[in-house]
Amino acid sequence: MDTAFVPDDYFKRHSVLDIFGSDSPYNSYEIDLGCGDGGFLLQMAAHYPERAFLGIERLLGRIRRVCNESSQQGLNNVRGLRIESRYFLEYFIAPGSISRLHYLFPDPWPKEKHHKNRLVQEDFIPVLHRALSEKGELLFKTDHEDYYIWCCERLDASPLFQRVDWDEPFYPKTDFQLHWESMGKPIYQAKYIKIEA
Ligand SMILES: C[S@@+](CC[C@H](N)C(=O)[O-])C[C@H]1O[C@@H](n2cnc3c(N)ncnc32)[C@H](O)[C@@H]1O
Incomplete structure (x- = not known):
């Protein structure tokens, strides 16, 4: 099956259905925001067939690879969508709609004049x-200590989220995690849960 999701209308709000x-028989709807080539997404989808995984990516070549690979592997619980993260x-x-949002190794925009792009x-x-x-x-992971502190400061200060232990029995490393670890960089991670306002 074709796992690419190509909307008829980019202006309407979409449900997970x-x-x-x-x-749809799934008990969890999970987004991989900036999924890259989908290494993490595809392993999660194969391991958890009862959950649905949507990869969001702005680069066409990357999202095509995710869709081709998930189709070849027969992963019916995967969809790929080319769209900008915040607009999505x-x-x-x-x-x-979203049960779990995976925000893994996002672009950290390290220069101060670019912080507005975070x-x-x-x-x-x-x-x-x-x-x-x-x-x-x-669920958030990065190799960039400054962006990790930036995100945690804002989430910790918000009454809308509470930090919880990272308690993930199966959580594959992304392609970028493997890359940064091979260069000896430390990895930072944090998990937050939504608090009802
Ligand atoms: C550093 S890579 C990490 C990829 C993957 N999560 C990993 O850990 O291997 C960041 C990815 O996010 C995508 N990306 C960056 N900004 C985005 C945006 N605003 N909307 C959608 N995708 C975005 C990039 O194209 C890239 O594939």
Whole structure:
């Protein structure tokens, strides 16, 4: 099957059933935001067939690889969508849709004059809160200590999220994690749960 999700209308809000089908049997709807070539997403989908995984990616070549690979592996619980991350969360997906959001090795925009391009900003936190379902989770990993501190400071200061232990029995390393570890860099990770406002 073709696992690419190509919307008819980019301006309407989409439910997870629009994306995975109205008879969708899944018990968790998980987003890999900036999924790259999909190494993490495909392993998660194979390991957890009862959960649905949507890869979000702005680069066409990368999302094509994710879709081709998931189709070849017969992973019916995968979809790939080419879209910009913030637009997806703020305007595309219906509120309360996402069970778990994986935000793994995002671009850290290290220069101070580029900090405005970082996805996590004060005004992003309510957007994320609205997109997640009740008790929805954000799982975040980076090699960039400054961006890790930046994100944790904003999430810790928000009444909308609470930090919880990283308690993941199966959580494959992404391609970027493997790359940074091979260069001896430390990895930072954090998990937050949505608090009802
Ligand atoms: C550093 S890579 C990490 C890829 C993957 N998560 C991993 O850990 O291997 C960041 C990815 O996010 C994508 N990306 C960056 N900004 C994005 C945005 N605003 N919307 C969608 N994708 C984005 C990039 O194209 C790239 O594939």
